[in-house]
Amino acid sequence: MRNQVLLIIVLLSALLGAPVATTAAEGISISETVLKMPLADDVSMDDAVDSMKLRANTLNFKLVAHLPLYKELEAMDIETNRIEIFQFCDARIANEMVIFNPDFSAYLPCRITLLEDADGKPWLVTLDLGKIIPSANLSPELLEKAKMVRDKIESIMQAGANGEL
Template sequence: MNRLILLFLSVGLLALSVAKAADAPDVKLEQTVVKMQLEEGISMDEAIDSMKLRANIHNMGLVAELPLSKQVEAMGRDARRMEIFQFCDPLTAQRMVEENIHFAAYLPCRIALVEDEDGQGWLVMMNLDMMLQSTTLSEELKTEATRVRDALMDIMQAGAQGAL
């Protein structure tokens, strides 16, 4: 009898979770990112230099560079250029994780440089507004996280424009 009750409870919980998933708003992948095209005449190398310089102005450390297309080429395949740049404000990152351990999955902040099929360079980053709006933070920490978001947007704009 207890097994039967557990079975009915399990089926009921499964049905409830499926119903909730069906009611969830449809979020398209494009809505979860911010994407900027490199301006005409700006090379991908110039964009990288501009992003690195702008990151220094905002005290955002470049903690990693991942040359993914070079790794693919080393495996014997052709690849359009794709590099990932990871920026971080360590003190804010620490505070975010102390507030909620789930923020660790979003660290460090990444900006990808991607070459499309036409040879055009793009900068792509997670839409941090979605994250900021979907969580409860203290006013002080929300202000700090918003400052980091603004700095990352400025870094992307500098890269897209080739601004030194």
């Protein structure tokens, strides 16, 4: 339960760009659990979206959901910078992970957030799977698949950050 609460705090912090302090007893700060990539100066946020979608398709990773959170907030008359959440998945691997341990469902699907910080700088943010995978106690076969998912998510982010089509 504590890990799920920490994950929720991590995701909300990533979305809102808010720093969250932790105590030594808690062990890890939220910023240590995420992977952030700035967009290159010549890459627009729309170009980043197109690049991520194209890369995901090339890698056989399905875009299963898209939440333009900033539009929801604007509809509520809340002024905000751009915040969009993209969810990607390989259903076969997701199923294998949940069969192995239902707790993995809390990490599904893989999310990448595109956001504009308070200074107007665009970023891509995701959970740093490289820090989660080592503690998952996976079989060698599932470990390889988890690493593949990590690598594909990072590839999708790199494509977006660099505007690679």
